[in-house]
Amino acid sequence: MRVRLAAAMIVLTAGTAYAQNPGSVPKYGEPAKDKSGQEIAAEKEAERAYKRSLGNIPDQAPTDPWGNVRSESPPKPVAKASSAKRTKTEHPAN
Template structure:
């Protein structure tokens, strides 16, 4: 148990010490590009920009739930006067008409 405690204390103390190590870059800088590579990259970039210009602007709605909603309810047509006058009125059953 004492060994476990000693290992935990050493691990806690070693954390800050490792953060103080200098940052050493062992990788060399990338070699410069040749004129042919630069020309090829410029040509690719030009073709890419021309392709982007060919894409049309989208005018679609940005509503992601637009297809999930029901359509707006349409206003019912005004009832015709002849249909309203020709139908007899119904009375509730069980009511006295006195």
């Protein structure tokens, strides 16, 4: 029983190592493999189906996530304190 379990573990480990084989991933600059006519037709049909599905989505009204926080009326302007010195007009300066 232990021998079978050990053999199964080795086989499973070899399977994951095979998936890491560098031959399965194209390298940079390597030309892409030519696609068959069936693959090209399947890609075109998938693209058409995708574009049709985009047309099925209804138009949505713009959302305002902060709408319940904002008030309806515009804010009142804040009165600014004047920083310029006021001169007294009653008494002339000496």
